[in-house]
Amino acid sequence: MHALNPSKIRAAAHRAMALAALHANSSLSTRLTRYNQHMSKARALETIGGVQ
Numbered sequence: 259m260h261a262l263n264p265s266k267i268r269a270a271a272h273r274a275m276a277l278a279a280l281h282a283n284s285s286l287s288t289r290l291t292r293y294n295q296h297m298s299k300a301r302a303l304e305t306i307g308g309v310q
Contacts, residue, residue: 265307272300 279292 263307265303269300269303272296272303
């Protein structure tokens with residue numbers, strides 16, 4: 259069994275939130291801003307946690 263990596267879980271959660279942001283009922287600029295914020299956090303967590 260492999261141990262769960264908290265960084266990997268959080269990165270996946272931020273990816274899910276990024277996709278949810280694209281489908282939200284708000285303006286395009288707001289959706290893109292939220293998407294980009296969540297994806298940058300996911301990428302940072304991948305770098306820190308060594309997620310591939």
